[in-house]
Amino acid sequence: MAVKYTVQGLLIYITIAAYLLALATELAGRRKTGRVLFAAGSLVAVVSFVYRWYDVRHVPLQNLFEVFLFLGLVCYPISWFCRRILRIGGEGADMFIGAVVLFPAGFVFNAEPMQLPPALQSWLFAPHVAVYMLAYIFMAKATFQAAVQLAAREPIGAEAWLPPEQATYDLIAIGFPLLTLGLILGSWWGKLAWGHYWGWDPKELWSLASWLVYLGYFHWRYMFGKRRPALNSLWAIAGMIAIIITLLWVNLSRLFPGLHSYAT
Amino acid sequence: MSQFKRVVLWAALIAVVLLALLSVYGAFLGAEQARAFFNSLPLAVYWFALIALLLAGFIIFRRLLQTPSLLLMHLGSILVLLGALWGSNGGHALAKRLFGLDKIPEGQMGILEQTQENRVRPADSNSTRELPFFVRLKDFRMEYYEPGFLLIRSRTGQNWRLPAVAGQTLSLGEGLGTVTIQRVFQNFRIDIRGAERITYDAPGGSLPALEVSVERPGEPPGSRYVFEPTMGHGNPNDRLIMSYSRMVRDYISELEIVKNGTVVAAKNIEVNHPLHYGGYHFYQHSYGEDKLGDYTVLMVVSDSGLNLVYGGYAMLAAGIFWHFWGRRALRRSCVPARRPLASEDARPAKSPADILD
Ligand code: HEM
Numbered sequence: 160m161a162v163k164y165t166v167q168g169l170l171i172y173i174t175i176a177a178y179l180l181a182l183a184t185e186l187a188g189r190r191k192t193g194r195v196l197f198a199a200g201s202l203v204a205v206v207s208f209v210y211r212w213y214d215v216r217h218v219p220l221q222n223l224f225e226v227f228l229f230l231g232l233v234c235y236p237i238s239w240f241c242r243r244i245l246r247i248g249g250e251g252a253d254m255f256i257g258a259v260v261l262f263p264a265g266f267v268f269n270a271e272p273m274q275l276p277p278a279l280q281s282w283l284f285a286p287h288v289a290v291y292m293l294a295y296i297f298m299a300k301a302t303f304q305a306a307v308q309l310a311a312r313e314p315i316g317a318e319a320w321l322p323p324e325q326a327t328y329d330l331i332a333i334g335f336p337l338l339t340l341g342l343i344l345g346s347w348w349g350k351l352a353w354g355h356y357w358g359w360d361p362k363e364l365w366s367l368a369s370w371l372v373y374l375g376y377f378h379w380r381y382m383f384g385k386r387r388p389a390l391n392s393l394w395a396i397a398g399m400i401a402i403i404i405t406l407l408w409v410n411l412s413r414l415f416p417g418l419h420s421y422a423t
Numbered sequence: 424m425s426q427f428k429r430v431v432l433w434a435a436l437i438a439v440v441l442l443a444l445l446s447v448y449g450a451f452l453g454a455e456q457a458r459a460f461f462n463s464l465p466l467a468v469y470w471f472a473l474i475a476l477l478l479a480g481f482i483i484f485r486r487l488l489q490t491p492s493l494l495l496m497h498l499g500s501i502l503v504l505l506g507a508l509w510g511s512n513g514g515h516a517l518a519k520r521l522f523g524l525d526k527i528p529e530g531q532m533g534i535l536e537q538t539q540e541n542r543v544r545p546a547d548s549n550s551t552r553e554l555p556f557f558v559r560l561k562d563f564r565m566e567y568y569e570p571g572f573l574l575i576r577s578r579t580g581q582n583w584r585l586p587a588v589a590g591q592t593l594s595l596g597e598g599l600g601t602v603t604i605q606r607v608f609q610n611f612r613i614d615i616r617g618a619e620r621i622t623y624d625a626p627g628g629s630l631p632a633l634e635v636s637v638e639r640p641g642e643p644p645g646s647r648y649v650f651e652p653t654m655g656h657g658n659p660n661d662r663l664i665m666s667y668s669r670m671v672r673d674y675i676s677e678l679e680i681v682k683n684g685t686v687v688a689a690k691n692i693e694v695n696h697p698l699h700y701g702g703y704h705f706y707q708h709s710y711g712e713d714k715l716g717d718y719t720v721l722m723v724v725s726d727s728g729l730n731l732v733y734g735g736y737a738m739l740a741a742g743i744f745w746h747f748w749g750r751r752a753l754r755r756s757c758v759p760a761r762r763p764l765a766s767e768d769a770r771p772a773k774s775p776a777d778i779l780d
Binding site for chain 1 (some may be wrong): 428436439443449450458697729732739747
């Protein structure tokens with residue numbers, strides 16, 4: 160763990176501080192102020208991402224540092240979309256998720272700019288990663304709703320939010336197509352770069368496992384509807400566990416040698 | 424819902440969960456062993472069972488045929504599985520037996536510059552097989568990101584990086600002195616005439632090097648030549664270990680396909696840009712140099728089943744987006760929005776199963 164004494168580091172720390180302040184304000188019951196702080200933090204996250212883009216001169220989605228920067232950036236727009244369009248709350252959780260994903264970018268991951276190796280010079284690379292990251296945030300929100308359902312809590316707040324079980328389903332229904340697209344774009348890119356659309360690489364297999372957990376969730380929910388809401392929620396949580404392993408463990412542990420190890 | 428339908432749905436659910444568990448198991452095996460595992464006989468049984476289950480689903484559940492989104496995604500899954508089976512080693516063996524289609528599933532070929540070659544070494548054998556056409560290598564070259572870097576490491580493990588541009592200078596602090604890049608060579612040559620050393624960049628060839636000077640207070644200035652990629656070479660008494668690092672931007676093979684003495688296709692292939700001809704894709708795989716000259720190594724992969732897989736992908740993605748995004752968007756634009764209350768279920772029972780039971 161190390162503090163980054165750079166402009167990039169400063170931008171990340173300002174964003175984290177804004178997100179945490181937004182969360183504290185929200186918890187203190189000042190929702191509007193909380194939202195404004197969240198939006199302001201998100202703007203700094205945009206500046207931080209653009210700054211990185213300018214610095215490395217390619218779409219900054221090459222390594223874990225850049226990917227987590229992007230995750231911290233999309234939390235607010237997704238939160239806004241869920242609140243306004245899907246009628247799904249949990250903004251406090253979104254603020255928290257934003258701060259959590261930016262923490263490793265600010266203190267753990269190496270931010271040394273890197274040139275793109277030949278395999279990453281493909282137009283498919285940026286959409287493949289970006290689509291996955293969007294899906295992951297939707298799934299993280301779904302996991303929060305699943306936890307709320309398991310805790311048998313009513314959604315907090317004056318607004319009329321969807322009940323947690325339904326919110327979990329709706330969020331997964333938004334995230335799953337993105338997950339599918341990420342898988343397919345990755346497969347297509349793998350074919351062009353390495354000659355095979357499926358390389359049986361550990362990262363590929365974990366991403367397939369995550370996708371299959373959500374596929375299982377849909378079939379399960381088709382079979383049982385809302386009669387076993389706790390089990391529906393457990394499926395959603397299992398999916399998120401698989402995603403976290405796909406995103407982190409494969410890169411960080413040296414357990415699974417494979418093609419995707421350049422992403423460390 | 425009838426008992427039979429229920430059994431089929433349970434079977435589908437178990438098949439999905441089983442594949443998830445097998446994927447996790449495969450992740451622990453590493454890519455090579457996982458590939459062998461998923462291509463083994465017991466797994467072949469699994470793949471066929473999954474296809475059979477999907478087909479059974481169409482017969483048993485009318486909705487899978489009648490709802491376009493569900494039809495697209497389930498049919499797409501079948502196509503992906505069929506395409507993968509058709510493109511596997513077993514699929515190639517079957518195609519040979521049934522249709523006399525004798526393709527090499529995967530292999531490698533090495534080609535010297537300015538020569539042509541049709542022999543491929545298949546991935547699973549030591550003998551060679553021949554393509555019905557020749558692949559000619561006009562030129563192989565590598566491109567690098569400019570500038571490269573001078574990497575410096577002190578004996579105490581400190582690291583520095585300096586852009587490899589003449590005139591760049593860096594102070595390493597007390598005791599270690601100041602490093603300056605004096606010259607950058609593409610193809611370093613040195614002539615020694617008596618006590619005189621003459622260094623110069625010779626045309627053609629490639630021996631990238633840097634001339635680096637190190638100035639330390641109280642010592643006469645000295646310069647040295649730093650090459651790539653021999654990190655750690657040099658005098659053990661040196662206080663600084665240096666190497667010249669350049670990152671490859673691309674590997675390029677200029678290829679031509681020659682059939683019956685005429686060029687029928689040509690492409691400069693790079694990573695991410697293979698050549699497609701005669702039922703095969705040709706990928707930049709590796710390269711080398713021997714006494715006869717530079718050569719490239721291509722990976723040759725049969726394209727059998729690929730269209731089925733890609734068609735399946737398109738249907739799967741279209742079906743899933745339509746089912747989860749498209750219908751919701753349409754519902755939104757057709758039905759006036761109603762704010763559901765947290766205490767009530769937002770929608771009527773979501774699935775037909777809720778109603779059926
Ligand atoms: C293994 C055999 C399978 C059978 C028998 C089967 C059967 C079914 C059935 C009956 C439904 C409910 C349709 C409805 O809403 O009326 C369904 C839904 C669905 N199936 Fe499958 N399925 C199978 C495998 C797959 C596979 C491999 C996929 C991969 C894409 C898939 C994706 C889906 C999706 C996304 C839904 C929608 C769930 C929802 O609306 O919540 N299924 N399936």
